[in-house]
Amino acid sequence: MAEAQEGTTLTRGLIAGETTHVQRGCLQGKARSREKKGQATARRKRKAPDFNRPSRNVQSSTSWRHKLRVWIGESDKALEQFIISSRRAFTQSADKMLQPRLWQQQPWRQAQCLFRASTNAFARRTYATAAETPTVATTTRETTTDAIAFNPPTAAPSRRRGGFELRTYKPRTPGTRHLRRPINDHLWKGKPLAKLTFAKVGHGKGGRNCTGRVTVRHRGGGHRRRIRTVDFKRMEPGKHTVERIEYDPNRSTHLALLTRQKTGEKSYVLAADGMRAGDVIESYRAGIPGELLKSMGGVMDPGMLAAKTAFRGNCLPLRMIPLGTQVYAVGSTTGKGAVFCRSAGTFATVVSKEEVGKKVKEVTVRLQSGEVRRVSPDACATIGVASNPHHHFRMLGKAGRSRWLNIRPTVRGLAMNAADHPHGGGRGKSKGNVHPVSIWGTPAKGGYKTRAKRNPNKHVVQERVRNQGKRRTSKN
Known part of the structure; x- marks a missing residue:
């Protein structure tokens, strides 16, 4: 009898427009789900950024779009034309390795990469490695x-x-x-x-x-x-x-x-x-x-x-x-x-x-x-002076580069056998009680002249400095 009265009261409440706590919970859950669906739909319908739309961060110096506009100094329409022409020129350039990674991304990524590539052009060489028109003189010697x-x-x-x-x-x-x-x-x-x-x-x-x-x-x-x-x-x-x-x-x-x-x-x-x-x-x-x-x-x-x-x-x-x-x-x-x-x-x-x-x-x-x-x-x-004046300051870095240059290793006479060099042989790292000589026995240090004194060069007025200006010993 009590259940029948409760059902009658619930029916009367629904007819009168009243809602119970159960119905209120259902309505709130539906509203939350509807709100989530709306957010998901908005995310799916979100479009790529429009270049004609002004940026939120126009005044910021860190905005790449603002930098690009300032660098070109033209209107938004000219900016869009610049991106199209740059993309066309970029596809014809020699840097073809970057094209598959660059153009498969979103448009704003394309413009950002274009801006970075254009700014890097200032760091490249500004002089020519070859003359474009060899028959025309680009410089004059009368200056x-x-x-x-x-x-x-x-x-x-x-x-x-x-x-x-x-x-x-x-x-x-x-x-x-x-x-x-x-x-x-x-x-x-x-x-x-x-x-x-x-x-x-x-x-x-x-x-x-x-x-x-x-x-x-x-x-x-x-x-x-x-x-x-x-x-x-x-x-x-x-x-x-x-x-x-x-x-x-x-x-x-x-x-x-x-x-x-x-x-x-x-x-x-x-x-x-x-x-x-x-x-x-x-x-x-x-x-x-x-x-x-x-x-x-x-x-x-x-x-x-x-x-x-x-x-x-x-x-x-x-x-x-x-x-x-x-x-x-x-x-x-x-x-x-x-x-x-x-x-x-x-x-x-x-x-x-x-x-x-x-x-x-x-x-x-x-x-x-x-x-x-x-x-x-x-x-x-x-x-003038012969080119490449800093050639003698180079360092090859490894022995392999010497071999590429047709230079084989130089072995010390101390490390050879006695039959191969005057400094060779013996026990330990001692060349013996001898003065430094070459592999043929001529003195290796202190300066040693090989030209005959009776036949000097008549064109030489003053000979070059030998032995760094030091005097030779009597032994040498």
């Missing part, structure tokens, strides 16, 4: 800024090695821990000109002569090379454009690929320190051009002639070079090529000229070794 013939350029200041910087590497391997290299980012990254090279076949015999005997020790192996044909005479007149600067594995200096402006012929010459692609150089060994004489009024003034010809990379006879000028690739006789100062960073200084009347009979130069000698006035010389 006052090129007056480095008397003061060759030096490297950029740094805290390492007293004024210049060497490239180091992260020690991911033991061979790169101590690796040090000069920074030469201007070098050509491609292959050399094939018609100016030939294969090194029969030239590298591991230090052996034609009979098979070892004449040069510590040579053998090494990577295969192609020998570059270098023009040491430079008899071709006219202006030449430097197309690019290349690395040569057969020498320490760099090579410059020249293109003659009149005929388009190409040749390799030794590059000067500071020479870059696009420079214009000239050779005056064949004579002075008529245009140059007309510009000087038809009068051969040595001062004006030096001011118009003595520029970096130009090849001149030594009689036309002013005193005190630093030169490299110096010849010794008339009509022949360069024989002195051809290594990296070397140079000679013009000391004096011996004149008989109005003609120069001999020119005295001081080599970098300290030797002073006479050379022919018509011998060639190039203005």
